[in-house]
Amino acid sequence: MKADALSKKKKLTALCTIAASVAAGCVNGLFGGGGGMLVVPIFTVLLSLEVKKAHATAVAAILPMSVVSAIIYIVKGCVEWNITYSVGGGVIAGGVIGALLLKKVNNFLLSMVFYLIMIAAGVKMLIG
Amino acid sequence: MGMGGGTLTIPILTLALGIGQKAAQAVNLISFVPMAVVTVAIHCKNRLIDIGAMIKVVIPALAACVVGALIAPALSSRALSIGFGIFLIILGAAQSIVAIKNKLKKSKPERICKCGGSYNCFVLDYCDKEYFN
The missing domain is CATH 1.10.287 (Helix Hairpins)
Incomplete structure (x- = not known):
């Protein structure tokens, strides 16, 4: 019973992580920034990282998103x-x-x- | 160096300098990349990046990000500006509440119990006052 509850909690955390990550990705792609502010709480609250590690990992997570978004913005001619x-x-x-x-x-x-x-x-x- | 730059840079570019929303977003994205590369290299050296946690977030986020970045150029600058405005208000309000809550929490003196545990005020009822310093 206890193991069952634990596995349910794990599944819920994984689901919340995916949903919040999708939201952060959407914001970063759509608005060209701001995703990092959403990613930090994912690392601290859902994935239990300490604050310093969460901030560092957040920059690393946002970097590929920014590179891909920047390429799309350049290709679509949004850059002046x-x-x-x-x-x-x-x-x-x-x-x-x-x-x-x-x-x-x-x-x-x-x-x-x-x-x-x-x-x-x-x-x-x-x-x- | 890293977080929150875009939430400040984009409004400065659009509101103070009169640059269009889409161009401001592009400036923010492009200028973020070299800064982030340096920051990530430093954090990597200091072993502060949790690769496992990063992968869990990057895969769904990157997929959503591509969709968002493909939709953005098709939208008008005004629509993007309204959307970003709503995002800023919600985020600013939520972060303020969290910061104030944390500040209030920290200002409460912590009571250390002689039995070895650390309790906050409301646990005091269950414990004899003599056990607290």
């Missing part, structure tokens, strides 16, 4: 190369600076500011 060259450099520089500053700032405060900006940007995008 002059913008990509000028803005892409800034985005990469920002990423490096962000990584260097990460340990020197208040995590909770930074997260809250980040989430509030996300919500405000979402509302602005929704109303146009």
Whole structure:
């Protein structure tokens, strides 16, 4: 009986992992980003990885999705190369600076500011 | 370096710089790849990547991602913008709630029981107060 319950729980976890992964993949392909934010909870909650490992594994999981999506976007002609060259450099520089500053700032405060900006940007995008 | 860049980069590109939604998504995807390659290499060296867990997620996610990426170019920038806006609001609200909950949890002093276990406040009723430091 106990083994039966355990196997049911395992099946449910596997099913939830597949469903959540499909959702993360859909978001990443459709919107060109944001999948990583959904993948981290899959690793921490469903697959019981510790936070540091979950973040590292999430980047590794998102990388092939981004490569494939980028190829499809290029083939379908969605890329404006002059913008990509000028803005892409800034985005990469920002990423490096962000990584260097990460340990020197208040995590909770930074997260809250980040989430509030996300919500405000979402509302602005929704109303146009 | 790694998570959440796109949720900030895309709105900055569209709202502040006036770049179209599809072009902004493409910029985000293309600029993410070199950053992620460096990050993954560092994490690999530090043995922080769980290959087994990654494969469990990558296979279904990659299949869905291809479908999403094929649909995106066929949609209008406005439709994608509305969809992404809804995604940001839901994600921002959910993450805020989780962050506040975690903060409140951490601010509660943990009571260590002399019998060896670590209990939070509501287990106190079952235990003699003398056993707690």
